[in-house]
Amino acid sequence: MTRPIRATIDLSALRGNFAVARQRATGASLWAVIKANAYGHGLMRVAEALDDMADGFAMLDLDDAVAMREAGFRHPILLLEGFFEADELPLYAEYALTPVVHTLEQAEMLTSAALPARLPVYVKLNTGMNRLGLTAEEFNPALTALETTPCVGRITLMTHFADADLERGIDWQMASFEEATQGCNHPASLANSAALLRYPQACRGWARPGIMLYGASPFPQDESAEQIGLRPVMTLSSQLISTQQLQPGDRVGYGGTFTAGQPMRIGVVACGYADGYPRHAPSGTPVLVEGRRTRTVGRVSMDMIMVDLEGIPDAGIGSPVVLWGEGLSVDEVAAAAGTVSYELLCALTQRVPVAEKA
Numbered sequence: 050m051t052r053p054i055r056a057t058i059d060l061s062a063l064r065g066n067f068a069v070a071r072q073r074a075t076g077a078s079l080w081a082v083i084k085a086n087a088y089g090h091g092l093m094r095v096a097e098a099l100d101d102m103a104d105g106f107a108m109l110d111l112d113d114a115v116a117m118r119e120a121g122f123r124h125p126i127l128l129l130e131g132f133f134e135a136d137e138l139p140l141y142a143e144y145a146l147t148p149v150v151h152t153l154e155q156a157e158m159l160t161s162a163a164l165p166a167r168l169p170v171y172v173k174l175n176t177g178m179n180r181l182g183l184t185a186e187e188f189n190p191a192l193t194a195l196e197t198t199p200c201v202g203r204i205t206l207m208t209h210f211a212d213a214d215l216e217r218g219i220d221w222q223m224a225s226f227e228e229a230t231q232g233c234n235h236p237a238s239l240a241n242s243a244a245l246l247r248y249p250q251a252c253r254g255w256a257r258p259g260i261m262l263y264g265a266s267p268f269p270q271d272e273s274a275e276q277i278g279l280r281p282v283m284t285l286s287s288q289l290i291s292t293q294q295l296q297p298g299d300r301v302g303y304g305g306t307f308t309a310g311q312p313m314r315i316g317v318v319a320c321g322y323a324d325g326y327p328r329h330a331p332s333g334t335p336v337l338v339e340g341r342r343t344r345t346v347g348r349v350s351m352d353m354i355m356v357d358l359e360g361i362p363d364a365g366i367g368s369p370v371v372l373w374g375e376g377l378s379v380d381e382v383a384a385a386a387g388t389v390s391y392e393l394l395c396a397l398t399q400r401v402p403v404a405e406k407a
């Protein structure tokens with residue numbers, strides 16, 4: 050037997066979540082966002098499972114995009130940061146990839162390129178997030194230049210929302226998008242998961258859902274994944290590999306950050322920060338042992354965490370443990386650890402074996 054930690058990927062949940070996105074984004078075409086190894090779930094596995102549902106795949110790495118084409122994927126592929134050097138452009142043409150153009154430098158590389166095929170291009174406008182995108186002043190001249198460039202094909206206008214999951218919402222960014230793109234006849238691509246679920250007006254053209262496909266809520270404080278109708282795709286599970294009996298005053302783990310107030314039994318789980326479990330998860334982070342909800346105690350170490358076995362008298366070596374996934378939302382674990390589901394899912398490390406749910 051090997052170390053008992055596993056990530057199990059439920060592809061039927063993934064497809065169900067995609068169906069929710071399809072239903073909620075009425076009329077929009079859908080990019081399945083599979084950057085960061087499909088948020089830790091495995092790029093090829095997820096692409097294959099969604100190939101007959103998604104209208105295209107959005108990612109970051111040219112190598113991944115080329116590998117997908119080599120593997121036979123035919124849908125549009127969008128590279129969310131575009132190209133970094135002009136010498137990548139022939140590969141975009143050869144493999145029919147769609148770059149995002151978000152700087153004047155990229156626009157100039159493209160307008161001065163000689164390519165054997167026309168590239169579909171996304172032109173990204175910065176509407177206030179101040180991460181990627183052309184300014185309103187840069188936008189129109191760049192767009193005009195691209196429109197008259199022989200190797201540029203279909204153009205789509207894009208922006209990204211900073212607050213779609215928050216109180217401030219998207220109206221302020223929608224207003225600057227409308228203003229800058231007035232009179233342009235190109236389709237748009239606006240919505241991430243949060244905007245797709247919350248703002249029908251953002252669901253035109255091509256929406257770009259990511260996190261919701263993996264069964265986490267884009268706004269867990271307001272609406273849980275379950276309430277949205279999403280099911281967890283990744284379940285991170287392991288087992289107890291030891292137990293300890295504590296007396297009042299005994300401390301647990303590095304730094305002794307947890308002290309027993311009464312006699313108590315704890316279990317040791319084969320899962321630590323080198324597996325991707327967040328080291329900053331404090332005592333009290335929820336965890337399932339034998340399907341029962343309990344809490345972590347003490348500091349997360351590289352290979353192990355300790356859990357309270359109060360109320361789970363049958364638990365012992367070999368007892369099943371769920372760190373997140375089925376029965377325990379990754380959103381809850383992320384909230385306890387002061388982060389977001391995205392970070393936990395992406396942080397799963399190489400040493401964790403990944404299997405598909407039967």
Ligand SMILES: *Cc1c(COP(=O)(O)O)cnc(C)c1O
Nearest residue numbers: 082209241242243257258259260
């Ligand atoms: C990651 C990303 C998305 C997906 O966002 P979610 O919040 O995961 O739905 C959409 N668009 C862009 C530009 C992104 O970088």
